Protein backbone atom coordinates (compact mmCIF):
# COMPACT_ATOMS: atom_id res chain seq x y z
CA UNK A 1 0.00 0.00 0.00
CA UNK A 2 2.64 2.52 1.04
CA UNK A 3 4.94 1.81 -1.90
CA UNK A 4 2.09 2.55 -4.27
CA UNK A 5 1.15 5.64 -2.20
CA UNK A 6 4.68 6.91 -2.51
CA UNK A 7 4.85 6.24 -6.27
CA UNK A 8 1.48 7.83 -6.89
CA UNK A 9 2.30 11.00 -4.97
CA UNK A 10 5.83 11.17 -6.30
CA UNK A 11 4.40 11.12 -9.82
CA UNK A 12 2.06 13.99 -8.94
CA UNK A 13 4.49 16.15 -7.00
CA UNK A 14 7.25 15.49 -9.53
CA UNK A 15 5.42 17.82 -11.93
CA UNK A 16 6.41 21.44 -12.11
CA UNK A 17 4.66 23.97 -9.88
CA UNK A 18 2.30 23.44 -6.96
CA UNK A 19 -0.09 20.75 -8.13
CA UNK A 20 -2.30 21.13 -5.04
CA UNK A 21 -2.76 24.85 -5.65
CA UNK A 22 -1.03 27.88 -4.22
CA UNK A 23 -3.36 28.64 -1.32
CA UNK A 24 -4.26 26.83 1.88
CA UNK A 25 -7.59 25.00 1.83
CA UNK A 26 -10.82 27.04 2.33
CA UNK A 27 -11.41 25.35 5.72
CA UNK A 28 -8.14 26.79 7.03
CA UNK A 29 -9.01 30.28 5.77
CA UNK A 30 -12.46 30.01 7.34
CA UNK A 31 -11.19 28.98 10.77
CA UNK A 32 -8.10 31.16 10.66
CA UNK A 33 -9.30 33.58 13.40
CA UNK A 34 -9.43 30.86 16.06
CA UNK A 35 -6.19 29.05 15.19
CA UNK A 36 -3.08 29.72 17.33
CA UNK A 37 -0.57 32.42 16.37
CA UNK A 38 2.42 30.95 18.16
CA UNK A 39 3.80 27.72 19.55
CA UNK A 40 4.36 24.40 17.78
CA UNK A 41 2.33 22.89 14.96
CA UNK A 42 2.34 19.45 13.36
CA UNK A 43 1.04 19.10 9.80
CA UNK A 44 0.30 15.44 9.00
CA UNK A 45 0.51 14.44 5.30
CA UNK A 46 1.73 17.93 4.47
CA UNK A 47 2.06 17.36 0.71
CA UNK A 48 3.89 20.29 -0.91
CA UNK A 49 3.70 22.28 2.31
CA UNK A 50 1.30 25.14 1.58
CA UNK A 51 -0.31 24.83 5.03
CA UNK A 52 2.97 24.24 6.88
CA UNK A 53 4.50 27.37 5.35
CA UNK A 54 1.34 29.39 6.03
CA UNK A 55 1.50 28.35 9.69
CA UNK A 56 5.20 29.22 9.90
CA UNK A 57 4.50 32.66 8.42
CA UNK A 58 1.83 33.07 11.07
CA UNK A 59 4.45 32.52 13.77
CA UNK A 60 4.39 28.80 14.57
CA UNK A 61 7.28 26.35 14.52
CA UNK A 62 6.09 23.61 12.21
CA UNK A 63 6.90 19.93 11.89
CA UNK A 64 5.54 18.51 8.63
CA UNK A 65 5.33 14.81 7.77
CA UNK A 66 4.75 13.14 4.41
CA UNK A 67 5.79 10.05 2.46
CA UNK A 68 6.77 11.96 -0.67
CA UNK A 69 10.36 13.27 -1.02
CA UNK A 70 9.25 15.48 -3.92
CA UNK A 71 6.46 16.99 -1.80
CA UNK A 72 8.92 17.62 1.03
CA UNK A 73 11.38 19.24 -1.41
CA UNK A 74 8.64 21.65 -2.46
CA UNK A 75 7.85 22.31 1.20
CA UNK A 76 11.51 23.22 1.78
CA UNK A 77 11.65 25.45 -1.32
CA UNK A 78 8.44 27.26 -0.34
CA UNK A 79 9.62 27.76 3.24
CA UNK A 80 12.98 29.19 2.10
CA UNK A 81 11.30 31.47 -0.44
CA UNK A 82 8.96 32.76 2.27
CA UNK A 83 11.86 33.38 4.66
CA UNK A 84 10.60 30.85 7.22
CA UNK A 85 12.99 27.99 6.52
CA UNK A 86 14.19 27.91 10.12
CA UNK A 87 10.63 27.44 11.38
CA UNK A 88 9.77 24.45 9.18
CA UNK A 89 11.04 20.93 9.71
CA UNK A 90 10.02 18.29 7.17
CA UNK A 91 10.10 14.58 7.99
CA UNK A 92 9.78 11.78 5.43
CA UNK A 93 7.76 8.96 6.97
CA UNK A 94 5.27 6.29 5.99
CA UNK A 95 2.17 7.03 8.07
CA UNK A 96 0.90 3.50 7.46
CA UNK A 97 3.39 2.65 10.22
CA UNK A 98 2.12 5.48 12.43
CA UNK A 99 3.64 8.85 13.23
CA UNK A 100 7.40 9.06 13.66
CA UNK A 101 8.73 9.70 17.19
CA UNK A 102 7.87 13.31 18.03
CA UNK A 103 8.19 15.49 21.12
CA UNK A 104 4.65 15.98 22.48
CA UNK A 105 3.19 19.41 23.27
CA UNK A 106 1.86 20.66 19.92
CA UNK A 107 -0.43 23.70 20.05
CA UNK A 108 -1.96 22.73 16.73
CA UNK A 109 -2.15 19.46 14.79
CA UNK A 110 -3.50 19.63 11.25
CA UNK A 111 -4.40 16.81 8.89
CA UNK A 112 -6.00 17.86 5.63
CA UNK A 113 -7.25 15.32 3.06
CA UNK A 114 -5.49 12.34 4.58
CA UNK A 115 -7.46 9.69 6.43
CA UNK A 116 -5.99 7.44 9.10
CA UNK A 117 -7.86 6.79 12.37
CA UNK A 118 -4.72 5.19 13.85
CA UNK A 119 -2.64 8.30 13.15
CA UNK A 120 -5.39 10.54 14.54
CA UNK A 121 -5.46 8.52 17.77
CA UNK A 122 -1.70 9.03 18.10
CA UNK A 123 -1.90 12.71 17.19
CA UNK A 124 -4.37 13.51 19.96
CA UNK A 125 -1.81 12.39 22.53
CA UNK A 126 0.73 14.83 21.10
CA UNK A 127 -1.42 17.90 21.80
CA UNK A 128 -0.46 20.36 24.52
CA UNK A 129 -3.22 21.28 27.00
CA UNK A 130 -5.45 23.70 25.07
CA UNK A 131 -3.97 22.44 21.77
CA UNK A 132 -6.18 22.19 18.70
CA UNK A 133 -6.81 19.42 16.18
CA UNK A 134 -7.91 20.51 12.70
CA UNK A 135 -8.97 17.74 10.32
CA UNK A 136 -10.53 17.44 6.90
CA UNK A 137 -11.27 14.00 5.45
CA UNK A 138 -12.91 12.87 2.26
CA UNK A 139 -16.05 10.79 2.82
CA UNK A 140 -16.84 7.38 1.37
CA UNK A 141 -19.06 7.48 -1.65
CA UNK A 142 -22.69 6.66 -1.18
CA UNK A 143 -23.94 3.48 -2.91
CA UNK A 144 -25.36 5.54 -5.79
CA UNK A 145 -22.11 7.47 -6.28
CA UNK A 146 -20.06 4.26 -6.17
CA UNK A 147 -22.33 2.61 -8.77
CA UNK A 148 -22.10 5.67 -10.99
CA UNK A 149 -18.31 5.69 -10.75
CA UNK A 150 -18.07 1.93 -11.36
CA UNK A 151 -20.22 2.29 -14.49
CA UNK A 152 -18.06 5.14 -15.77
CA UNK A 153 -14.99 2.96 -15.36
CA UNK A 154 -16.68 -0.04 -16.93
CA UNK A 155 -16.47 -2.24 -13.83
CA UNK A 156 -19.16 -4.50 -12.44
CA UNK A 157 -21.56 -2.75 -10.16
CA UNK A 158 -20.13 -3.07 -6.62
CA UNK A 159 -22.25 -4.49 -3.85
CA UNK A 160 -22.37 -2.75 -0.48
CA UNK A 161 -19.18 -3.55 1.44
CA UNK A 162 -17.16 -4.27 -1.71
CA UNK A 163 -13.78 -2.64 -2.10
CA UNK A 164 -13.92 0.83 -3.70
CA UNK A 165 -14.54 1.08 -7.45
CA UNK A 166 -11.58 1.61 -9.81
CA UNK A 167 -10.05 5.03 -9.40
CA UNK A 168 -11.58 5.48 -5.98
CA UNK A 169 -9.38 5.74 -2.87
CA UNK A 170 -9.64 3.41 0.12
CA UNK A 171 -8.62 6.38 2.31
CA UNK A 172 -12.13 7.67 2.93
CA UNK A 173 -14.09 8.11 6.13
CA UNK A 174 -17.60 6.86 6.87
CA UNK A 175 -20.22 9.43 7.75
CA UNK A 176 -19.69 10.76 11.31
CA UNK A 177 -16.54 8.67 11.75
CA UNK A 178 -14.26 11.71 11.99
CA UNK A 179 -16.21 12.84 15.06
CA UNK A 180 -14.45 10.05 16.93
CA UNK A 181 -11.16 11.91 16.44
CA UNK A 182 -12.51 14.49 18.91
CA UNK A 183 -13.44 12.03 21.66
CA UNK A 184 -12.70 13.56 25.06
CA UNK A 185 -12.00 16.97 23.52
CA UNK A 186 -14.05 20.14 23.10
CA UNK A 187 -15.69 20.15 19.70
CA UNK A 188 -15.24 23.66 18.31
CA UNK A 189 -16.41 23.09 14.74
CA UNK A 190 -17.98 20.21 12.85
CA UNK A 191 -19.45 20.01 9.37
CA UNK A 192 -20.06 17.12 7.04
CA UNK A 193 -21.58 16.80 3.60
CA UNK A 194 -21.20 18.29 0.15
CA UNK A 195 -18.84 21.21 0.66
CA UNK A 196 -17.91 23.10 -2.50
CA UNK A 197 -18.64 20.00 -4.56
CA UNK A 198 -16.60 17.60 -2.41
CA UNK A 199 -17.95 15.05 0.09
CA UNK A 200 -16.05 16.09 3.21
CA UNK A 201 -16.01 15.94 7.00
CA UNK A 202 -14.37 18.90 8.73
CA UNK A 203 -13.48 19.11 12.40
CA UNK A 204 -11.82 21.47 14.85
CA UNK A 205 -11.44 20.17 18.42
CA UNK A 206 -9.52 21.44 21.40
CA UNK A 207 -7.83 19.57 24.19
CA UNK A 208 -8.94 20.84 27.59
CA UNK A 209 -6.64 23.63 28.80
CA UNK A 210 -4.43 22.82 31.82
CA UNK A 211 -6.13 23.12 35.19
CA UNK A 212 -9.64 22.87 33.73
CA UNK A 213 -11.87 19.89 34.39
CA UNK A 214 -13.58 18.55 31.26
CA UNK A 215 -16.92 20.26 30.66
CA UNK A 216 -16.50 22.68 33.63
CA UNK A 217 -18.41 25.99 33.38
Ligand SMILES: C[S@@+](CC[C@H](N)C(=O)[O-])C[C@H]1O[C@@H](n2cnc3c(N)ncnc32)[C@H](O)[C@@H]1O
Nearest residue numbers: 005009020045046047067068094095096112113
Ligand atom coordinates in the same frame (compact mmCIF):
# COMPACT_ATOMS: atom_id res chain seq x y z
C1 LIG B 1 -4.60 14.63 -0.84
S1 LIG B 1 -2.88 14.91 -0.41
C2 LIG B 1 -3.07 16.19 0.81
C3 LIG B 1 -1.83 16.98 0.97
C4 LIG B 1 -1.95 18.21 1.84
N1 LIG B 1 -2.43 17.89 3.19
C5 LIG B 1 -2.85 19.24 1.20
O1 LIG B 1 -3.93 19.51 1.73
O2 LIG B 1 -2.46 19.77 0.14
C6 LIG B 1 -2.52 13.45 0.57
C7 LIG B 1 -1.08 13.43 1.07
O3 LIG B 1 -0.89 12.25 1.84
C8 LIG B 1 0.42 11.76 1.60
N2 LIG B 1 0.42 10.32 1.88
C9 LIG B 1 -0.29 9.36 1.26
N3 LIG B 1 -0.03 8.15 1.82
C10 LIG B 1 0.90 8.38 2.81
C11 LIG B 1 1.56 7.52 3.73
N4 LIG B 1 1.35 6.20 3.75
N5 LIG B 1 2.42 8.09 4.59
C12 LIG B 1 2.66 9.42 4.58
N6 LIG B 1 2.06 10.28 3.73
C13 LIG B 1 1.18 9.76 2.84
C14 LIG B 1 0.68 12.07 0.13
O4 LIG B 1 2.05 12.11 -0.19
C15 LIG B 1 -0.02 13.42 -0.01
O5 LIG B 1 0.87 14.47 0.20
